[in-house]
Amino acid sequence: MSTSRLQLSDEQRALVGTVRELARDKFRDRAKKYLDGTYPWENLRDLAGIGVLGMSIPEEYGGSNLAVFETALVLEEVAKVCYPTSMALLGEVGVQVRVISTYAPESMKRDILPKVCSGDAMLAICMTEPHAGTDVPNYRVNTTLKGDRAVVKGVKTLISRADEAEWFVVFSRIDGTPGRDGIGCVLVNRNTPGFEVTARYHTMGGENLAEIQFNDCEVPIENVILRQGGFKKLLSAFNTQRCLNPSISLGLAEGAFEEAIKYVRDRSIFGHPVADFQGIRWKLAEMYRDIEAGRSLLYRACLTANPFPDPHEAAIAKMYVNEMAIRVTSEALQVHGGYGFTDDYPVSRLYRGARYGTLGGGATETLKDLVGKKLLSDFDPVDGFLGMKTF
Template structure:
């Protein structure tokens, strides 16, 4: 087994790391009021990073899940809003268009994703249903060669900037999970409205999106059957990319804390000279490395989607690890850690999102537990051994 990045992987992330550390770190405070990080997005488009999950025939890089996670990790080390903005171009929504949209839509939209000219927004959560997909009320009715959509979505990222909305909806009122499908709605379509705004503790804005008799051509109905199953398959990828951001936030906070305790004097010597501080750092480092091992292992199972059991395990651990590590980083900064001017404050607030999005940790714990008690661990006696 090899636990080192290849030369090609290092070459891929090096310019992203350099740009993030040299530019994005200094700009990070700008985006905390909800302003979309367009300047960073334009810079990343110049590197080709926005097209990392777009197939090569549309101008993208077509990267595997692992390499995509590495890039998001680097961005999250310095700027949570930027990492989340890029996740919107690399996540489920891009994969839905690339795998299920007709050629005309793929050829028109995906090159704009690569160039940064089309921001994508995925619309899933509804005012009364988040994880409970089976109770979606948004509905798309097929009328000959047209589709008419009505309903509302809430807590939607990038809605004010999006050029295309990837909307999971009920089809023809069919009940339950089996009735879920997906439509593509372009900005400017009559009946589409971005209404409410929710400012998050992480710095980005979320929105309410309403569909009132939104009429679409039939080709925009990109998933008509087995939508829930396809959504879950795609979401296993999200359950590796979301924790990659958590990992990056924890690493960024750890780096900031390490610099601070080395330089900050108290009682005539650096804070780092106190055993209690060194033990905190040791625990933070241990947590980060354990999370990295789980996440990288889950990413490497992707073909094209990661193993759901390992992805869920990695997500739960990385999400909760990031909260612990960023919190300790704030503590090590003392009162300065509570101020916006120090990065650890922003990284801590960003870390709190991970366990809420992409599948709540409570839901994923239940998924993991059900699999453990219902399946035979095999002759090795260790359920995960066969995944190596």
Template sequence: MFPALTDEQRQFVHTIRELAQSEFRERALQYMDGTFPWENMKALAKLGVLGMAVPEEYGGLGLPVFDTALVLEEIAKTCYVTAMAVLGEVGVQTRIISHYAPDAIKRRILPGVCSGDNILAICMTEPDAGTDVANYKTNTDRVGNKLILNGVKTLISRAHEAQMFVVFTRVDKTPGREGIGCVLVEKGTRGFEVTGTYHTMGGENLHEIRFDNVELPPENLVLEDGFRKLLSAFNTQRCLNPSISLGLAEGAFEEAVKYVKERSAFGRPIGNFQGMRWKIAEMYRDIEASRSILYRACATANPFPDPYLAAAAKVTVNEMSLRVTSEAIQVHGGYGFTDEYPVSRFYRGARYGSLGGGTSETLRELIGKRVIDKTDPIDGILALEAF
């Protein structure tokens, strides 16, 4: 396998697999109603998983993106909701704090992330602008020695569980994308309110949050005019989001393989029919091709991945996951559509992939522009370097 896994990586993945298969698999159905998977999170905190993205000096493991992706993949094979909750702790919000926040804030927040006591939320999307960051309206004014935050964010994960909110905001009403910075808001701060909840087909809840003249100390401004830096950290999500998609596809695939051996029709196991064997072969082929590009993208992270290869990996893996989880339902016949088997859950989770962390449409735009700009008449595709 390229890139090759070290013995430590293999051992860590094996430990997570044992925990996920023995405990998370059974509990997965109970989290479909929006319940936060606290039990699983505590178990993962004990293994150091929640601190994977936190530097060692703040109590974490300080591991590369690739290790984090491997662990998310393994968790997603049993429980999408848990994988998404873990993504909140090892993804963009922790990386923004770890890379850009002042030392005092890192010391205050990051140890709690590692122990699972400090759940983090990221607040980017607004009711009138998701992909279109240049139109974000949330604003933070500097007034004397204070920050005053106003705005509405929506489709926010973990709003009820989070202790800290990493909020993308304009600073002093500076217009455009480059005017976007980032502030930290602690739960319970006056003027902060969760104003709405949506239940999703994946199982988790998403929320609307309102900031009404929220007063913050100046040190809570983590970045101003920092959009490029925020975007670099965000590129990590383009490796971690698809690692969940990959895990969901593998989970569904493993169920499908089991089922074709157990289920009989016309007096023999359905796995004896060429129609089923070819489906299994296609699923396997699709998974392994996608794994290759994703692992390659992860291996470019230093500390953040190549944005274009990560974007290409994300689109590839997200779309593969939908195909494979859908085929796993087909293999299960009518039972695949019920809650009796986990394949319908995998499919519902897989639908998220191409929506969060950059939609497939906008990532195709990004890749297309770069390819047209940079492909060289002499070196051809090699001029794109990462490609």
């Protein structure tokens, strides 16, 4: 049986080339200054200039309506050189955009989505609460429906872009309905009375996260995008995040690997290039192996999207690629020796960014449990994996 490597189309290759050139020529030199939490506005404006911010948005609202796979390719390229910029970009092409473009009323789409394409409106998603992260069915933030208005009350935490976003896609309980059946989604503008950023946290990757209080925030009833019973729809959309999050991890691993290659070629020890030592070559071989294995799993998961990726494939890809990125960036830092531990070398920043992957978009432990349950329920005792239609 013959096999062939996935080949990008001419259009996909041109897209990747354009983003790679921009990242290499501009983002690389700017990356260090974002370590203190400064938001990469100039990079986002550059990405808007080449149409990237509209990747996930339908054409009728000014976007290019690219598939999850193409979106992942772009995030991968940006993450190679600048983790904070890749995370800022994720906020404009990730689950919050797809929730609005899929489930929001037409008037809301026409108001918000063109502004996202141009970079004039930042979006944020509010899921995690102080007592619950992955445990969505036990969220306490509640939206009470009152005629033509809705009132949002509660606290969300560890929220990205809290100081920059104009609109917040809030996972919320609706009318106090308990359990997962009570979870829906409401859109809140930052200028809504009662909206307050109450705490800020600086991360090791360079991002700022925040706590947000919704103190009886009153919004129009049409801002309630999904009501009771919206949990499954929200999780289906969230499977996109489980492909885009690891695409950033893949880019971080690739960026660190490329830095390691350059370093061992140029650095000498005991009169020989570091690359001449077998132990170093073995490290590089193992790093490359892990990157390529992760790429295969991730790309396969992305290509299942219709419009959202298969949850099982996305979970497997995220589990592996997130953990792979931690290993590879750590090894790349080790290859650099003491220099790798300094902020002057990119590998230090890439290593710190990689640590986020297993925490966001569904913790690794949660996804392992999800995959394990599916294996036990779907395994065919006669045909094994063939019976599970894995191949």
